[in-house]
Amino acid sequence: xxxxxxxxxxxxxxxxxxxxxxxxxxxxxxxxxxxxxxxxxxxxxxxxxxxxxxxxxxxxxxxxxxxxxxxxxxxxxxxxxxxxxxxxxxxxxxxxxxxxxxxxxxxxxxxxxxxxxxxxxxxxxxxxxxxxxxxxxxxxxxxxxxxxxxxxxxxxxxxxxxxxxxxxxxxxxxxxxxxxxxxxxxxxxxxxxxxxxxxxxxxxxxxxxxxxxxxxxxxxxxxxxxxxxxxxxxxxxxxxxxxx
Amino acid sequence: xxxxxxxxxxxxxxxxxxxxxxxxxxxxxxxxxxxxxxxxxxxxxxxxxxxxxxxxxxxxxxxxxxxxxxxxxxxxxxxxxxxxxxxxxxxxxxxxxxxxxxxxxxxxxxxxxxxxxxxxxxxxxxxxxxxxxxxxxxxxxxxxxxxxxxxxxxxxxxxxxxxxxxxxxxxxxxxxxxxxxxxxxxxxxxxxxxxxxxxxxxxxxxxxxxxxxxxxxxxxxxxxxxxxxxxxxxxxx
Numbered sequence: 244x245x246x247x248x249x250x251x252x253x254x255x256x257x258x259x260x261x262x263x264x265x266x267x268x269x270x271x272x273x274x275x276x277x278x279x280x281x282x283x284x285x286x287x288x289x290x291x292x293x294x295x296x297x298x299x300x301x302x303x304x305x306x307x308x309x310x311x312x313x314x315x316x317x318x319x320x321x322x323x324x325x326x327x328x329x330x331x332x333x334x335x336x337x338x339x340x341x342x343x344x345x346x347x348x349x350x351x352x353x354x355x356x357x358x359x360x361x362x363x364x365x366x367x368x369x370x371x372x373x374x375x376x377x378x379x380x381x382x383x384x385x386x387x388x389x390x391x392x393x394x395x396x397x398x399x400x401x402x403x404x405x406x407x408x409x410x411x412x413x414x415x416x417x418x419x420x421x422x423x424x425x426x427x428x429x430x431x432x433x434x435x436x437x438x439x440x441x442x443x444x445x446x447x448x449x450x451x452x453x454x455x456x457x458x459x460x461x462x463x464x465x466x467x468x469x470x471x472x473x474x475x476x477x478x479x480x481x482x483x484x485x486x487x
Numbered sequence: 488x489x490x491x492x493x494x495x496x497x498x499x500x501x502x503x504x505x506x507x508x509x510x511x512x513x514x515x516x517x518x519x520x521x522x523x524x525x526x527x528x529x530x531x532x533x534x535x536x537x538x539x540x541x542x543x544x545x546x547x548x549x550x551x552x553x554x555x556x557x558x559x560x561x562x563x564x565x566x567x568x569x570x571x572x573x574x575x576x577x578x579x580x581x582x583x584x585x586x587x588x589x590x591x592x593x594x595x596x597x598x599x600x601x602x603x604x605x606x607x608x609x610x611x612x613x614x615x616x617x618x619x620x621x622x623x624x625x626x627x628x629x630x631x632x633x634x635x636x637x638x639x640x641x642x643x644x645x646x647x648x649x650x651x652x653x654x655x656x657x658x659x660x661x662x663x664x665x666x667x668x669x670x671x672x673x674x675x676x677x678x679x680x681x682x683x684x685x686x687x688x689x690x691x692x693x694x695x696x697x698x699x700x701x702x703x704x705x706x707x708x709x710x711x712x713x714x715x716x717x718x719x720x721x722x723x724x
Contacts, residue, residue: 393543398501
């Protein structure tokens with residue numbers, strides 16, 4: 244793992260973990276996993292394992308964050324000390340504070356903030372195990388948690404990344420590809436409204452490659468969106484079956 | 488002008504429901520002349536109006552609603568009340584006391600104290616102010632006896648039934664007084680514990696099976712069965 248492999252993608256287009264260039268890692272989603280939260284979700288995206296819990300709308304604490312004309316969304320992204328190989332200090336790092344903000348801003352367009360003035364929704368994202376692309380997986384899980392809590396949403400938000408390893412644009416980078424590759428483009432997307440709510444780029448890409456990466460990530464989002472809807476329906480379908 | 492759903496289909500936020508000449512109902516919104524769902528729930532259309540009956544929602548205060556709340560704090564000239572909504576409600580002392588309120592003469596915690604349950608009506612509520620409660624009408628005020636249960640606020644209309652058919656039947660069959668708080672809190676007061684338990688079990692059943700058809704008939708039957716059992720028990724005694 245510490246040695247840099249010669250090639251991240253071979254001549255046949257197979258990556259180090261055996262995927263093709265446009266292949267997602269396996270995704271597993273579950274809704275309503277925490278009983279004390281108003282809404283919750285769990286995602287396994289490849290080796291990423293992330294829990295998200297949503298609370299509210301409720302009174303905002305601390306009070307000075309309250310907005311007289313709209314609801315505030317607060318997001319805390321946190322990585323567990325055991326989520327990475329070397330112990331991570333549990334104190335919020337610069338990276339976590341930044342990701343909290345990024346996730347918050349990618350979820351806000353999906354909410355009807357103006358309908359619930361002076362209230363707040365809290366979202367807690369806990370990364371239990373990280374393997375690259377946690378911000379995207381966190382957005383996917385957080386959107387499900389909010390939907391499960393009963394807060395109205397324009398659409399579910401899905402996160403997915405694309406990037407460049409060696410000279411190829413590929414979908415959904417994992418840890419090694421992210422660290423050794425040339426570029427990473429995380430995208431958050433609302434499929435029904437065809438709206439991008441997060442677009443970042445780390446690395447260098449040609450304009451054509453960038454466009455290809457964004458389109459690839461959006462296609463990935465659409466695939467995960469179907470699983471997201473399925474996961475949300477599964478929870479309430481069980482409720483419905485009990486009724487019948 | 489098509490619609491994209493079957494009756495009572497389960498939809499998720501963001502699912503497109505109709506296009507063109509339709510009206511957005513509950514838990515839906517319009518974007519570029521298309522109607523989308525905004526909550527997880529079951530779709531239904533009523534003429535040209537598309538509604539989603541939410542399976543998960545919270546209570547949003549509305550003027551005139553009857554709610555059941557818990558006093559959380561005694562203040563200088565009133566009480567703060569938790570009504571299970573995004574906002575905490577206020578009940579003013581002058582509303583409870585029938586005479587002018589003077590802080591020198593009246594000890595508010597003797598009237599209502601933290602933990603007390605009250606039935607109240609929402610007097611005022613708007614975007615800029617927290618809801619104000621009133622208890623100045625018959626049937627409102629402090630709860631002294633009975634049992635409390637919590638249901639999802641969206642299920643209250645089902646418990647009421649068409650023109651109150653369901654709730655009046657339960658009241659009649661169980662001899663219980665039932666007050667439905669629109670915020671999802673229900674007060675059941677009966678003469679005996681058994682009657683209260685029966686009413687509660689029936690309400691629980693309605694909550695669980697709220698979206699099935701023929702529910703009223705099944706509830707009627709359930710109530711009859713339970714009653715027969717009770718009569719038999721009495722005979723054996």
